[in-house]
Amino acid sequence: MLDLARVQKELQECNKQIDVSGISIKPKGDRLTHLTGTIPGPLGTPYESGTFNIDIVLPDGYPFEPPRMQFATKVWHPNISSQSGAICLDILKDQWSPALTLKTALLSVQALLSAPEPDDPQDAVVAQQYLRDYQTFAGTARYWTETFARSSALGVEEKVQKLVEMGFPEALVRSTLESVGGDENMALEKLCSG
The missing domain is CATH 1.10.8 (Helicase, Ruva Protein; domain 3)
Structure with missing residues (x-):
């Protein structure tokens, strides 16, 4: 059974430090099982100055089962599907631990933006571009950030x-x-x- 008290506490803790981390989580509707996480693009990467929304669905077994996360904002990255936003990250699968929180999961996703793993891709086309022609990859990632993740x-x-x-x-x-x-x-x- 989903631990709603824990989820509420996690949201409060995360949103308390939004000025420092830039990371926030809010309910998508009136239930705490569907959330939207927001992370800033890491400095020094093609994602810098972007704000990325991540769709979060909490299974009944949370925190003993990992949250289901995928990018709602389009992003060009080897470990994120350019079509669906699916994320290839071990802690969202078999390396999840109940000691982790939604904020630590979002921090891990943000860290993934800084350090792609092209040898374990979610999007093979992007991974090939990353490995063969980094300049073109970085330019495309920057363009996608400007187009989809900049919200002036x-x-x-x-x-x-x-x-x-x-x-x-x-x-x-x-x-x-x-x-x-x-x-x-x-x-x-x-x-x-x-």
Whole structure:
């Protein structure tokens, strides 16, 4: 059975230190089983200055089972699927321990951005590019960060305006954009599919 008291305590602890770590976790709805984690891109990497949203689903067995995490923000990285956002990281699978927390899991994901493991890839195409032509990889990763993970207020307002002009209600546009990490194309897809 999911330990809701522990989850609430973890959220409070994590969000208390947001100024220091830049990492936050908040419920996606009114239940504590579906969360959104936010991590800043590590300095000195192609992900620097990006803000990445991670979808977190807690299984009934949490904290004895690992949380299911995947990137909601598109990212170009050997250990993260460029299609689905799936993350290849041992602590999210067989190396999970109940002593770990959601924040330590997010810190590990952030560390993975700094230190890719191309020999154990989630995305073989990205891993090959990383190994064969690092400059092109870094340029692509930087471009994806600029395109999908930079959320300037002006950019968000422009996206909202554009989607509202297409006939969608503003409140729905804002909540949809937030749910897909600011990705305008994914928001449009979601809005059109109903």
